[in-house]
Amino acid sequence: MARGDRTDEDRRSHLRPWAALPLAGPGVDRAAERRSEVGLLDHLLHDPATRVLAVREGRFRVSDAGALVLRPPEPDDATRLSVFLGEGEFPGSDGKAAYVGVVDPTAPADDWAGVRSVATTLATADASLVATLTALANWHAAHGFCPRCGAATEPAHAGWLRRCVADDSPHFPRTDPAVIMTVVDDDDRLLLARGRGFTTAGMSVLAGFVEPGESLAAAVAREVHEEVGVSVDQVQYLGDQPWPFPSSLMVGFRAHATSTALSLQDDEIESARWFTRAELVADLEAGVLAISGRLSIARRLIEEWFGGPIAAPEATLRR
Incomplete structure (x- = not known):
């Protein structure tokens, strides 16, 4: 494990750019100006050059080499929910190829992979396509009326x-904005908490949805105080990540704690504690602590405080 023994600037340099977060990198050109074209989807779904990304129940087909599988249109696609995802270069295409997402209820999803299991290994553009189609499919499913x-x-x-x-x-x-934040005290200790829905050893940084009429910084301060009773200032934006589960944008911050006494919100937080870097390493190595996996911005936020990559096993914190 990296040992946080360098300056703050040196320790954080490996974490740039934040756009390298899974799901957060640049994708294909969304070509939003084409969405209003009359008959666009009908035209594209009859063009064999169109690349179709099919999804069923949040699962996608991935090749043995770990690449997203894109196929030509099928006749039945014209009857399925479809979304124009944009345009981009595609091997074998003459210039740009159009990308269309299709919700395919007949696809053998048991043989496909969920977003959480493939997003860290897909190419940046592929991960962006997956995040976009996942969020849109979730939205369509919930807004039929x-x-x-x-x-x-x-x-x-x-x-x-x-x-x-x-x-x-x-x-x-x-898209529902949510704040997620590291909280660090005057002794450079990190606050981690275990939510009521977490697995036994799981702990992570605090997070919560932004309320109507509230700024992002105000949401950080409110959520921290509500969940653990700690007051914060110096709220600093670090990065953000689309989180299509079902339709969030996680906006990451670092905040300075002006108090350290903990008062837990009973219905949300099971436990919380302050960690030094040595304590974090010791608990991870002893197997009594698990932290967020590399898919989530939560892991990047923890590593930003820690000063480098943390060689901890991948963990799913929620059941």
Whole structure:
């Protein structure tokens, strides 16, 4: 394990750019201006040059080499929920190829892989495609009816909108912002907590959704105080990550604790404690502590404080 014995600037340099986070890197050109083209999806799904990314129940097909499998359109795709994902270079294509996501209920999903298991190994553009289609498929599945009048809604705008069949109101995909933060005290100790839904040894940084009318920094301070009773200042933005489970954006921060006494929110937090780097290493090596896996920005935030990569086994903290 890296031992945090360098300056803060040296310790954090290996973590840049934050865009290297799984799911957070640049993807294909979304070509949003094309979404309003009349008949776009119908045209693309009849073009053998189109690359189709199929999803079923949050699972995708991945090759033995660990690459995302993209296929030409199939006749049945015209009857399936589809989304225009953008354009990009594709081997064997003449210039840019169009990418379309399709929700395929007939796909053998048992033989496919979930996002969490493949996102850290996929190429950056592939991981972005997976994150985008996962979030959009989740949104479509949950918004089949108009929140204004209760009538059915239909996909429109190349899958980036649902329109009410009764009042014609448009409804766009939503992303729920959440803050996630390291909290560090005057002795450079890190605060970790175990949520009620965590596995036995799991602990992580604090996180919570942003409330209406609230700034990101205010959400950091509120969530920390609500969950563990600690007051913070000096809230510093570090990075962000799409989190399509089902439709969040995790915005990462580092905050300075102005108090250290812990008062836990009973219905949310099972336990919490302050760690020095030596204590973190010792507990990880003893197997009495597990921290977030490398898919999540939580792991990057912990390593930003620690000063380098932490050689801890991958862990799933929630059941």
